[in-house]
Amino acid sequence: MPARTRNLFFFIGVTAIVVMLCTFDMSWADILRHVRRAGIVLPAVILLWLPIYVMNACSWRAILNDGKTAGVGFLRILKYTISGYALNYVTPVGLLGGEPYRIMELTPYVGKAKAASSVILYAMMHIFSHFCFWLFSLGVFFVRYGCTLSGPLGLLLAAITAFCLLGVYFFLEGYRNGLAMRVLHFFSRWPFLGRRVRAFATSHAEGIRKVDAQIAELHARRRSTFHLSLSLEFLARLVGCFELQLILFVFTRDISYWDCLLMQAFMSLFANLLFFIPMQMGTREGGLAIVTGGLHMSGAYGVLTGLITRLRELFWIAVGLLLIRVGNAGPSAPSRE
Numbered sequence: 321m322p323a324r325t326r327n328l329f330f331f332i333g334v335t336a337i338v339v340m341l342c343t344f345d346m347s348w349a350d351i352l353r354h355v356r357r358a359g360i361v362l363p364a365v366i367l368l369w370l371p372i373y374v375m376n377a378c379s380w381r382a383i384l385n386d387g388k389t390a391g392v393g394f395l396r397i398l399k400y401t402i403s404g405y406a407l408n409y410v411t412p413v414g415l416l417g418g419e420p421y422r423i424m425e426l427t428p429y430v431g432k433a434k435a436a437s438s439v440i441l442y443a444m445m446h447i448f449s450h451f452c453f454w455l456f457s458l459g460v461f462f463v464r465y466g467c468t469l470s471g472p473l474g475l476l477l478a479a480i481t482a483f484c485l486l487g488v489y490f491f492l493e494g495y496r497n498g499l500a501m502r503v504l505h506f507f508s509r510w511p512f513l514g515r516r517v518r519a520f521a522t523s524h525a526e527g528i529r530k531v532d533a534q535i536a537e538l539h540a541r542r543r544s545t546f547h548l549s550l551s552l553e554f555l556a557r558l559v560g561c562f563e564l565q566l567i568l569f570v571f572t573r574d575i576s577y578w579d580c581l582l583m584q585a586f587m588s589l590f591a592n593l594l595f596f597i598p599m600q601m602g603t604r605e606g607g608l609a610i611v612t613g614g615l616h617m618s619g620a621y622g623v624l625t626g627l628i629t630r631l632r633e634l635f636w637i638a639v640g641l642l643l644i645r646v647g648n649a650g651p652s653a654p655s656r657e
Contacts (some may be wrong), residue, residue: 331354358628361570365632367565372556373636379552380442382431382545383538392429400425406640409633419443421644427637433527437534442549444491449553450592451487454480456554457585460578495539495546498532555559560584563632567625634642 325377355362375397384392404418411418421437426435458481494502538546 328532355627355631356551358567358570358624361566362628362631364566366635367630368559368563368566369636372559373402373405374398375552375556376405376446379445379549379556379651380438382549382552383441383445384426384434384438387428389654392426402636403640403643406637406644408636433530435533436527440531441535441538444494445553446550448488448491449550449557450552450588451484451491452550453557454585454589455484455488456581458484459583464582492539493536496536498535557584557588563629564625567628570624 335387377394380401381397383393384397388484400422404422405416407421422439423435424434426438429435430438458477461477511520558581561577561584563574564584565577568575568580
């Protein structure tokens, strides 16, 4: 990747950190007081995300290292994973930041087509695991609380179930038949945007067909890789639920892992429905307010949870931005594919 482009990504991330620090809706004295109350929970939550990122990197590496091209080292994949997620946190519409960065960084190692297809496949797997996680959480809810469903809540859960099943169907179809050209065809119908999308699809038709062929190949011929990648992403979501439990242990030990899983699923769904907001500003806090209110918890639970989560994000965003600046020696023989 050109140094100028890498510096641009770095500048965007630093600017976003400054914005996040300036938009905390509490004083620095209050932040310090809550951090002291959290004690060892804050470093524990930060460290919890290291194995999560490792699982994410393993999931992506399983897709990328298909035996047809030279393998990319795990530490480099981990570096691009953390940096990519840091950029996703700070850019609107999420994937508009981290995925182009990953493609540009990988291209000298595996070629443009392979870099693009692996990044798209991993992004699909990451989003697909969201829908699997939400469906699993709905099953947990029905097992634990199904007999107490009221009319409005039952209708809401039915709507969420239909939405998740539709998402699973959409992604399975994308894996079977390719997704890149379908997505471009969808956006080509949009006003103002359509003409540019059609021009891009026409000029890059061959490359897009290669990407779609590699997407379809993962599901059709590399089933074990598909299931391994999806399992790692799903496991990462299950491990991530311990974050809420660790934070809520500051207040009470009378909360189970399964309750935290349900809370995490609702907050995740709420935040992803508002995916276009950079840094999910306000979306997580809104989801926390709804969840804690619905479970008749004190508002302090939501305040501390939101704060610790924001501080954890800031830490890993900073780590990701630093990783953008280090370890950038390219391969000795860049691929021209």
